[in-house]
Amino acid sequence: MSKHALRIIPLGGLGEVGKNMMVYEYGREAMIVDTGLMFPENDMLGVDYIIPDLHYLKDKTDWVKGIVITHGHEDHIGAIQHVLDMVQAPVYATALTRGLIEAKLARNGGLNKANLNTVHAGETIKIGPFHVEFIHVSHSVPDGVALGIQTPAGLLVHTADFKFDQTPVDNWPTDFARLASLSEKGVLALLSDSTNSVRASWTPSERVIDGALDEIFSEAQGRIIVASFASLISRMQQVVNAASQHGRKITFAGTSMVDNVKIASKLGYLDISDQEQVPLDQALKMPDDQIVIMCTGSQGEPGSILGRLSTDRYYQFNIQEGDTVILSSHPIPGNEETVFRTINRLFRRGASVFYEEIAPVHVSGHASQEELKMMINLVKPKYLIPIHGELRHLKQHAEIGRRVGIPTENIFVIENGQVLEIEDGQARLGERVPGTYVFVEGADVQEISTNVMRERENLSQSGLVLVKLNLNEQTGKLRGEPEITTYGFILKPDNTITELVVNNLSRANGNLQQSLQKAIQSYLYEETRRRPMVFVTVNRV
């Protein structure tokens, strides 16, 4: 590796490329952009969440001169305490993003040792060899920024999550002028959000939701319950506005949502008066047609408020005939089944349920194909590096780049761990840095062990059978019946296992326990076509 090359390193295992964390490095100085978490896939059994593999940084923590957070979503801030445990560098974020980070660190006890700094869109700061300009972009959380990064190897634009909403709820559209003016300086590489690269056309403005809310609020006779993400501050504003217009008070349920309302209204990102809101217990005593309850659980998480409401396990109130429930959200891939099950349950309890498929109660926060083309044409980069997406999204973004006129050889589709080097105005693939998923489970942070995961998978498929037997120490003969315990498996009562044990006692050569396990396993497979785990303990008494 040349010491005059800029090195761009997306980290994060097989997850979305560069979504959770990227490292920009020049010489022996580096900058981290975003420190997010990933949610586990359905077959990642027992995993709470996933963080980027920080191994790459382990022996160069002192290289890191700063950590920049582009916006306040979990997939960009959620791993910050893990990163700060390892890297003591100043964190830079806009006011709302900083507020959300503070709340997060406060919950995890990491707030006092963190060096947090507020930046503003339009401002430029110096982080090691990089001059980083913060450029306002619209997204589904306010105060998001793209980055203009002036490096010794040239000027980069890192869009982070964005859309080109011309009429955003906070009336603060993406700073087109600034993006365009960067192109005059000559942008070497554009690293741009690929999340919606498979979606044709433009993403609708958040404003379309106002109309849908107005219509649903007009029809609703009883209580209105709106579920969304706790970080969707602009959606909160829209629901607050709709409640006011329809003479209803709003109340918020769920710790993270209540926290975020406080932060956002204190910092001026949420316009809500004391007259407009009431506490939940008070709201529940008011007439049904005078309240709106906003809560979490739009992904159908069983422990969330909406999840509990759908199964009648929320302690504050139950869903009743006449309630109107709005899921103002999109199922995160892999959650479709859970979300739809929750919707069915809410219907079953008598609610009218509105969700993205049947009413425009949600729009995406990410740029669609025409916006991605617009970004390329505004920035006019030499190189296009699709980030923020699975491989299929990056490939489609590359195709969009080609259509807009970027030569194929100037488009780099790279995955996490693939270093991209830029030197003398030329980009090239560097080495691959090792990296994988790092799973967080309860109090444990550990690298994936394929073995452990496979063992859980085995257990989950057919459960287990424990067989305990006593052998006479002198004769080697069975004493009494084997004790059989099953867990997650149903065993038909018969004597076969005892017979198997007796027969194998004489035949077994070598390890008796193992040969019994094998014999019982193949008997069970023959009988049931299932392969439960079998554990035998042999006692000689």
Added chain:
Amino acid sequence: MSKHALRIIPLGGLGEVGKNMMVYEYGREAMIVDTGLMFPENDMLGVDYIIPDLHYLKDKTDWVKGIVITHGHEDHIGAIQHVLDMVQAPVYATALTRGLIEAKLARNGGLNKANLNTVHAGETIKIGPFHVEFIHVSHSVPDGVALGIQTPAGLLVHTADFKFDQTPVDNWPTDFARLASLSEKGVLALLSDSTNSVRASWTPSERVIDGALDEIFSEAQGRIIVASFASLISRMQQVVNAASQHGRKITFAGTSMVDNVKIASKLGYLDISDQEQVPLDQALKMPDDQIVIMCTGSQGEPGSILGRLSTDRYYQFNIQEGDTVILSSHPIPGNEETVFRTINRLFRRGASVFYEEIAPVHVSGHASQEELKMMINLVKPKYLIPIHGELRHLKQHAEIGRRVGIPTENIFVIENGQVLEIEDGQARLGERVPGTYVFVEGADVQEISTNVMRERENLSQSGLVLVKLNLNEQTGKLRGEPEITTYGFILKPDNTITELVVNNLSRANGNLQQSLQKAIQSYLYEETRRRPMVFVTVNRV
């Protein structure tokens, strides 16, 4: 219950309503419509597939005068051997559907005792007190039928799965005239497909796929691999046609696909000549740009051909740079993650991958909102009974019915197990018959045991810890160290468990094994915030 009431009973637990099986009953005579299976949801651990609960029929198997199968998809025929094991009644199906049933029963050894009868669209047969007319409908498998059921209580129309494709691949559109003419006789109730009731507009014609295939085939330089369902006979025809037009030979891979090609071409539902196809091993020796391989695995199933190709585990060939892969399918809800992972893997191996989101390579086989309105207006029923869908789909179909002018009180949204009675031209809710999911696992057919499922869930989250210890029979003291085995759980090596055992030996009152299990469990929870299963075996020696 009145003996002059017609009783309509959808069976199938919490699955899609009436999708897999419906019973029509009058007096002591009954008819079954469809005998399908459901695929398990992601949290139904270890389950192969799900069949309707047949308990309701157990003591009235002799009531059943016939079984009608509307079309050849798994969710309508897949449980037939289980039903025939219990109910010895003649089966009626159109030629292709019968062919697919025969192949299925042949694999399961149930063919010789089945009484299968071929019917034709346009024909009417008598089944007990019912006169059943078969009315051709277009769907994604050819030879599907809706049913006009003349009952002593009035005329019903049961649409089964349908769409109004004006230009279907087999040039045989839905029989609009016949449906319309039934309305002249006066249709009492319409039971209609709700699968796509949340989709606006009309479902596109299967023909749009021809254009997409033509475009992709024109661009492809290497091999073309098309993955789809084995039962999508019309899709096979489209791929055969595209291959011919582009001078490529076609080959089929996968037992079920090869079987279905034989059945469909023998029965005249697939137009393919010997010159057009070659066996797979021969195809693999031909130049890459002269072959098309059609295979199964469009749902990303790890054991399917496409699943194996994506992980380099298919024994016949590997994906190579220059291959073009087309997934001509839509992810079944819950499979999104697996399908997209497969697509990413295929891209990673160098293929160009086309799928529904980025190219019109698949269209739905079910009617969208405008078609559902059309069906209601063609049939002009007094009552609308939405079937084939989750509750949210039925609710939306009910809303569509209201918009078309069916009075709210004439729309019955019922779930599986809810009996609907019709007498003297009036419909009313009857009793609920007990019913649940019946899981098929390997050789076992059993009702859901929430316990077993919960045990598997527990095991899958944090694995298990087995602790075996020997106590001195006389002193009650520990002999040697406890033997600890973990599975699906990582235990940090320390002496705490030994200490816990020693401390608890004296303190434990009552069941030593249970109190040790509890003590170890709470220690592990304190340490790791995880709750692995803990099993202790105590031997006194």
